[in-house]
Amino acid sequence: MSQRIPVKELTDSFRGRAVGALADDQLRTNFRIAMDSLMQKRADAFPDEEEREGLRELGNHIKARALSRLPDLLEQLETRLTANGVKVHWAETTEEANRIVHSIIEAKQGSQVVKGKSMVSEEMEMNDYLADRNIECLESDMGEYIVQLDGEKPSHIIMPAIHKNRFQVSKLFHDKLGVDETEDVNELIQIGRRTLRQKFLEADVGVSGVNFAIAETGTLLLVENEGNGRMSTTAPPVHIAVTGIEKVVENLRDVVPLLSLLTRSALGQPITTYVNMISGPRKADELDGPEEVHLVLLDNGRSGAFADAQLRQTLNCIRCGACMNHCPVYARVGGHTYGEVYPGPIGKIITPHMVGLHKVPDHPSASSLCGACGEVCPVKIPIPEMLQRLRQENVKSPAEQPKVKDGGAKYSRKERAIWRFWASLNTSPVFYRLFLWGATRFGKLAPKNVGPWTENHSAPVPARRSLHDLAKAHLNQGDQR
Amino acid sequence: MSARSNILNKLRAGLAGTTPRPDDFNEGLVTRPWQYAPEDRIARLRSLMEAVHTEIHQLTTEEWPARVQELLESRGLKNVLYAPGTEHGKQLAEHWQRAEPRPELLVYDRPIEEWKEELFWQVDASVTGTVGGIAATGSLVLWPDRHDPRLMSLLPPLHIALLKASEVEDNLYGMMQKQNWSAGLPTNLLLVSGPSKTADIEQVLAYGAHGPKELVVLILEDA
Numbered sequence: 058m059s060q061r062i063p064v065k066e067l068t069d070s071f072r073g074r075a076v077g078a079l080a081d082d083q084l085r086t087n088f089r090i091a092m093d094s095l096m097q098k099r100a101d102a103f104p105d106e107e108e109r110e111g112l113r114e115l116g117n118h119i120k121a122r123a124l125s126r127l128p129d130l131l132e133q134l135e136t137r138l139t140a141n142g143v144k145v146h147w148a149e150t151t152e153e154a155n156r157i158v159h160s161i162i163e164a165k166q167g168s169q170v171v172k173g174k175s176m177v178s179e180e181m182e183m184n185d186y187l188a189d190r191n192i193e194c195l196e197s198d199m200g201e202y203i204v205q206l207d208g209e210k211p212s213h214i215i216m217p218a219i220h221k222n223r224f225q226v227s228k229l230f231h232d233k234l235g236v237d238e239t240e241d242v243n244e245l246i247q248i249g250r251r252t253l254r255q256k257f258l259e260a261d262v263g264v265s266g267v268n269f270a271i272a273e274t275g276t277l278l279l280v281e282n283e284g285n286g287r288m289s290t291t292a293p294p295v296h297i298a299v300t301g302i303e304k305v306v307e308n309l310r311d312v313v314p315l316l317s318l319l320t321r322s323a324l325g326q327p328i329t330t331y332v333n334m335i336s337g338p339r340k341a342d343e344l345d346g347p348e349e350v351h352l353v354l355l356d357n358g359r360s361g362a363f364a365d366a367q368l369r370q371t372l373n374c375i376r377c378g379a380c381m382n383h384c385p386v387y388a389r390v391g392g393h394t395y396g397e398v399y400p401g402p403i404g405k406i407i408t409p410h411m412v413g414l415h416k417v418p419d420h421p422s423a424s425s426l427c428g429a430c431g432e433v434c435p436v437k438i439p440i441p442e443m444l445q446r447l448r449q450e451n452v453k454s455p456a457e458q459p460k461v462k463d464g465g466a467k468y469s470r471k472e473r474a475i476w477r478f479w480a481s482l483n484t485s486p487v488f489y490r491l492f493l494w495g496a497t498r499f500g501k502l503a504p505k506n507v508g509p510w511t512e513n514h515s516a517p518v519p520a521r522r523s524l525h526d527l528a529k530a531h532l533n534q535g536d537q538r
Numbered sequence: 539m540s541a542r543s544n545i546l547n548k549l550r551a552g553l554a555g556t557t558p559r560p561d562d563f564n565e566g567l568v569t570r571p572w573q574y575a576p577e578d579r580i581a582r583l584r585s586l587m588e589a590v591h592t593e594i595h596q597l598t599t600e601e602w603p604a605r606v607q608e609l610l611e612s613r614g615l616k617n618v619l620y621a622p623g624t625e626h627g628k629q630l631a632e633h634w635q636r637a638e639p640r641p642e643l644l645v646y647d648r649p650i651e652e653w654k655e656e657l658f659w660q661v662d663a664s665v666t667g668t669v670g671g672i673a674a675t676g677s678l679v680l681w682p683d684r685h686d687p688r689l690m691s692l693l694p695p696l697h698i699a700l701l702k703a704s705e706v707e708d709n710l711y712g713m714m715q716k717q718n719w720s721a722g723l724p725t726n727l728l729l730v731s732g733p734s735k736t737a738d739i740e741q742v743l744a745y746g747a748h749g750p751k752e753l754v755v756l757i758l759e760d761a
Contacts, residue, residue, distance in 0.1 A: 087740075094741055111567045122559040128549040147542040199747055200738035218738055226739050246736060246744040253748065258658045274723050284692060284734040284749025291688050291726070292650075302545060307561075309720045313568045313711045324737075327586065328675035331749070332729035339725065344687040345650040346725055356541075360548040369552070 071419035074394040084220055088391050091219045095382040098325025099433070116318045117437040119311045120373040127363070130272040130305045131354065137275025141337035143350045151181040154355045158183060158264070158297055161351055162192055165295055167261030171253070173289035174198040174281065175266030176214055176376060177299045177355055179398045180411065183264070194264070197253050197285040199246060206233050212392030214399065215323050215378040220391055253285070263289035263347065267300035268375070269315060270352070273308045276336045277352065280320060280329040287333050296335075296347040302354050303363075303372035315375060318435035323377040358410035358462060365460050367446060371406050373436040378403075380430035380440060386423055395420070402430035406443040413463030414451055421447035493523050565711060572674035572709035579673040579706045580757060586676025590732035591745055593754040596703070602756050603633030606665055606698055609754060610641040615662035617642040619694060623685035626667050626700050646687055657689060663696035670705040671757075672713055672729070678755065679713060680728040688726050697750035699730070703759045 068074055078084055103109040123130060135145045148154035158181075162170065170187060172178060172194060184205065187194040196205040200217035204210060207229050211217030218226070223242055231238045236248050257263075265286055269278040277298050279286045290296045306312060320326045339346035362368045381387040381401025392400035397408045397417060405420040414420075421444050430440040451467045453459040482492055496503075500519035507516055539547075574582055584594050597605055610618055621627040622645050634643045644661060669681045678699055682688040691697050707713040710729075714720070719727070734749030745751055 091741055105571070108567075108571050111564075115564055115567050118559070118562055122561060125553070125556065125559040128546045128553070131546065131549075147540070147545055149541045149544055153541055197748070198738070199736045203738070216738060216741070219741075221739075223740050223742070242739045242742040243744045245739055246747055250746065250748060254658060257748075258654060273720055276723055276727075282734070283736045283738075283747035285747070287688075287692050287728075288748050291692065292654075294651075302549075308563075309723075310563065310565075310711065310714060313709075313714070316710070317568070328677055328729065328731050330590070330730065330732045330735055332677075332731075334723060334727040335725070336723045336727070337725050340684075342684045343725060344646060344648065344684060345689045346687075354545075356545050356548075360545055360552070363549055364552040366556075 071394060071396060071417070071423055074396060075390045075423075078390045078394045083222070084391050085389065087220050087222055088388055091213075091216065092382050092388040095216075095324070095378075099322055099379060099382070100325075102321035102325040102327065112314055112318055113435055113437050115314045116375075116435050117373065119306060119315060120375075120436050121370075123306045123311070124303070124363070124369060124372055126307065127302070127305065130307055131302060133272040134270055134275060134305050137272065138337075138352060139275075141275045143275065143337055143352055146351060146353045147356075148353055149356045151355065151357050154181050154299060154353050154357075155183060155186040157351075157353050158299070159187065159190060159192070161295065161297055161349075162187070162262050165261055165349075167295070168192055169256070169260045170194040170262045170264055171197050171256050171260040171285075171289050171293065172201075173263070173265035173279070173286035174201055174217075175264065175299055176398060177266055177301055178264060179211065180355070180357060181299065183299075195253070195256050195260075197257070197289060198281075199249050199283060199285075202249055202253065203229065206230075210393065210398070212400065213378060213381065214376055214401075214403075220393070257285075257288045257292045260289075260293040262295045262297060263291075263293040264297050264299065265289050267298050267304050267352075268319065269312045270300060270305045271309050271312060272305055274336060276309070276334050278312055278316075279333040279335070280316070280331070281333070282324075282326075282330040284331060287331055290333065290335055291346055294347055295349045295351070296338075297351045297353065298335075299353045299355060302356055302359055303374070315436075319375050319377050322379040322433065322435040358412075361462055362407070362410040368410070368443065368461070370438050371410070371443060373438050374403055374407065375436055376403075377435055379433045379435065383429040383433045385425060385427060385429070395423075402440045402444075403438075406438075406440055406447065409447055409450075409461055409463075411462075414447075414461060414466035415463040418451065418466045421445075421451050493525070497521055497523055497526075568711045569709055574673050574708055579708065580703060582673040583671050583676050583706055584757075587732060587753075587755060590676070590735070591753075592676075592732050593752065594757060595754070596757045596759060599758050599760065602700065602758060603630050604637070605756060606630065607633070607637060607639040607641070609696075609698060610663055611639065613662075613696065615641055615696065617644050617660075617662050618698075619644045619646055619657075619661050619664040619690055621646060621666065621686045621690065623647075624667055626665070627685070630665060646690055650687075650689060657693055661694045663698060664690045664694040665698045665700070666691045668699050668701050668705075669717065670707060670713055671701045672708075672710055673706055674709040675729075675731060677710075677729045677731040679717075680730055681724050682726055682728070683724060688728075691728070691730065692749050695746065695751045696754065697733070697752070698754045698756065701755055701757050703757050 184194040203218040212220040227238045338350040387401040450459045450461040450464040453465045459465045496519040668678045670679045733753040734747045736747040
């Protein structure tokens with residue numbers, strides 16, 4: 058254990074966690090294998106470049122059109138859903154959303170909740186909120202169930218337990234469920250099936266996310282492969298869907314290209330096993346399905362991103378995870394290094410709006426700007442451009458009125474002064490020549506410690522002759538010949 | 539101020555001075571790459587569904603109840619859930635009366651609350667109808683109603699679905715248009731493209747996660 062760096066600092070920052078993750082061979086192997094396979098699957102699912110690019114363009118236009126009418130579409134969605142018998146709730150903060158969910162459960166005197174996969178409920182930390190109020194909230198997606206059982210958070214938005222291998226899962230099931238250890242993935246899944254089926258049977262309330270909310274028909278569309286989403290939304294007497302306000306699309310037909318983009322980009326599948334379209338609670342003569350359906354629409358910083366025409370594009374996201382699968386940083390440090398609900402490139406551009414840049418000051422700069430994320434994004438979010446914008450917002454002074462929550466988190470007067478000095482140096486010929494004269498003669502006096510750079514590199518020492526000088530000499534030689 | 543008006547006001551302020559983007563939906567992009575000759579449609583659907591462990595039989599409208607019996611008996615299953623209020627349910631009941639097969643015919647005729655535990659643990663198989671199939675993605679379209687309830691296609695480990703060969707469309711967009719979905723959707727419309735599965739552990743594919751472990755599609759040719 059290092060004496061120099063306190064442990065807290067190591068795990069409380071992106072940089073500190075990255076150091077730990079990079080040294081974890083098992084973690085890196087698990088991620089490398091998974092990311093390579095997901096990239097290959099996506100590539101195979103889009104064999105025709107022209108078709109792919111046409112579809113991405115269309116996906117972008119559909120989302121941009123929906124966002125250009127967002128408040129109207131949200132109202133239309135509410136009207137249609139209400140007419141269908143669904144109760145719509147609005148929440149500005151995760152605290153409000155949790156309170157709404159809790160009050161619905163309380164009204165039913167519920168004590169057991171099963172949850173289909175929902176990233177918004179992760180944003181809300183709904184499990185903890187309900188647990189504090191003596192309500193069990195169990196994850197039912199196999200991956201989510203595994204990470205919940207181990208007291209962890211998902212490390213990937215589509216593959217929550219991707220950081221674990223079968224042996225780690227086997228050990229976990231053995232320790233927590235008292236079953237025999239097995240290396241057979243099928244058997245592990247069957248253990249999960251049996252355990253969770255009893256929970257689906259007992260649950261008072263089912264919670265789910267939403268992939269697309271369709272304003273035209275008042276429909277909540279969910280995609281999944283396991284059937285736990287259908288279970289959570291069909292078996293318990295009450296269904297509560299939670300979603301971000303950006304998930305609404307105008308028409309039913311708009312989901313056709315978006316669905317294709319989503320499942321092919323995420324998993325390389327032409328479609329998921331189940332596409333579940335819910336338009337209301339159980340009708341009087343129907344024999345199953347929940348008697349109550351609720352939708353909680355959550356803002357949590359989204360309207361802040363929406364206020365700026367450039368940053369608004371962040372809300373195009375359909376949560377496929379392709380950007381993280383293709384990210385060289387994510388593949389190496391894994392999802393937990395980001396320390397927040399949404400990891401990877403999309404996490405870097407959406408999280409600052411939710412939690413503020415003070416909490417995630419390294420997010421915009423934890424990127425090589427290689428551009429892979431933007432190239433694969435199915436709805437063409439220019440993620441590298443967003444990262445650059447956030448870098449600017451991150452260092453704005455209070456006087457420059459940053460546009461992002463806690464903008465200016467990395468503003469430093471010293472750094473600003475150094476840059477101002479550097480700029481004036483490079484824009485004034487007299488000053489520049491004077492500096493050059495000094496630098497080439499007194500290079501040995503250059504600082505030996507230049508921050509993080511010198512942690513892994515030797516300090517730069519100015520050359521004895523400047524490039525200008527060398528070039529001049531070279532040209533003069535040529536003249537003489 | 540309510541959360542609702544706060545959110546809507548903020549969004550409206552963000553849009554001040556802008557006009558909505560035009561609707562430039564290009565249906566060619568979602569139909570043209572996904573068109574098939576009528577004789578290829580079923581083959582496409584078959585190959586995609588079989589690739590994800592779906593068992594498919596093509597047979598005539600008269601033959602299928604006997605095939606259901608065979609499927610159950612060959613697996614040694616003790617019962618099958620059916621929908622008595624549907625055309626296909628009646629056909630199945632007639633066969634059962636005539637042939638008196640061993641597996642018991644169970645009726646879904648009361649609200650789930652009255653027999654939840656039994657449905658969750660005791661039912662081996664189910665037979666449901668579909669309202670069509672989609673060749674492009676290898677999907678079935680299920681339109682559950684009071685006769686063909688939602689949980690029928692989800693809880694039993696074996697799901698047998700009936701699909702009329704004449705109701706297979708090229709793609710999702712075409713299906714939506716043909717059946718005019720936007721005019722009115724049921725409580726729960728479903729696309730089902732295989733048995734339940736997961737790849738959440740090491741990306742190893744495992745079937746029977748939470749829903750049916752097996753999906754059998756009986757494609758009915760008009761006799």
